[in-house]
Amino acid sequence: xxxxxxxxxxxxxxxxxxxxxxxxxxxxxxxxxxxxxxxxxxxxxxxxxxxxxxxxxxxxxxxxxxxxxxxxxxxxxxxxxxxxxxxxxxxxxxxxxxxxxxxxxxxxxxxxxxxxxxxxxxxxxxxxxxxxxxxxxxxxxxxxxxxxxxxxxxxxxxxxxxxxxxxxxxxxxxxxxxxxxxxxxxxxxxxxxxxxxxxxxxxxxxxxxxxxxxxxxxxxxxxxx
Numbered sequence: 001x002x003x004x005x006x007x008x009x010x011x012x013x014x015x016x017x018x019x020x021x022x023x024x025x026x027x028x029x030x031x032x033x034x035x036x037x038x039x040x041x042x043x044x045x046x047x048x049x050x051x052x053x054x055x056x057x058x059x060x061x062x063x064x065x066x067x068x069x070x071x072x073x074x075x076x077x078x079x080x081x082x083x084x085x086x087x088x089x090x091x092x093x094x095x096x097x098x099x100x101x102x103x104x105x106x107x108x109x110x111x112x113x114x115x116x117x118x119x120x121x122x123x124x125x126x127x128x129x130x131x132x133x134x135x136x137x138x139x140x141x142x143x144x145x146x147x148x149x150x151x152x153x154x155x156x157x158x159x160x161x162x163x164x165x166x167x168x169x170x171x172x173x174x175x176x177x178x179x180x181x182x183x184x185x186x187x188x189x190x191x192x193x194x195x196x197x198x199x200x201x202x203x204x205x206x207x208x209x210x211x212x213x214x215x216x217x218x219x220x221x222x223x224x225x
Contacts, residue, residue, distance in 0.1 A: 069102025110163025
């Protein structure tokens with residue numbers, strides 16, 4: 001009876017945590033929509049908000065990007081704004097730091113609130129998913145690196161989705177840190193070029209973004225061969 005009671009309590013706890021997680025995600029999406037937060041996501045308005053931090057502008061930008069990763073705000077706009085504010089080099093550094101920290105925080109939130117539900121209920125019902133989860137644990141770094149390198153995968157969605165899996169925190173953090181550098185540089189470089197009205201650099205940035213985006217199709221075609 002004691003063991004049965006313990007199992008039931010654990011299951012209830014798992015369901016409760018997952019319910020809180022779902023409510024939290026729904027609340028974030030609703031709040032972003034209700035308060036019109038996305039209306040303020042223009043490079044000029046982001047620039048004003050960041051520069052309001054004065055000498056601490058880099059930390060302010062990293063904080064905003066950090067929160068943006070949790071609030072499902074489009075990282076593309078934030079990255080372009082980073083280039084417009086700090087230039088291509090520093091902008092890339094600050095975006096990578098902010099995006100990696102925000103992505104890791106979202107990952108940990110998902111891991112704490114929803115991982116047990118995914119493992120105890122979903123994987124038990126669908127054994128095939130458990131096999132894939134095991135492979136993710138063994139090849140976590142390369143898998144996350146692949147997802148991050150190609151910018152067509154939804155960044156914020158992946159943060160929470162990967163938290164459900166067995167991917168190790170260390171592998172997730174390092175793969176995200178390294179994998180987002182090419183895409184980040186492309187968008188930051190675009191933002192920097194737009195501010196400078198350098199049409200040549202704007203074209204270069206767009207070409208780089210397109211090349212990164214189509215790299216998945218190239219990879220899949222070669223894999224089939």
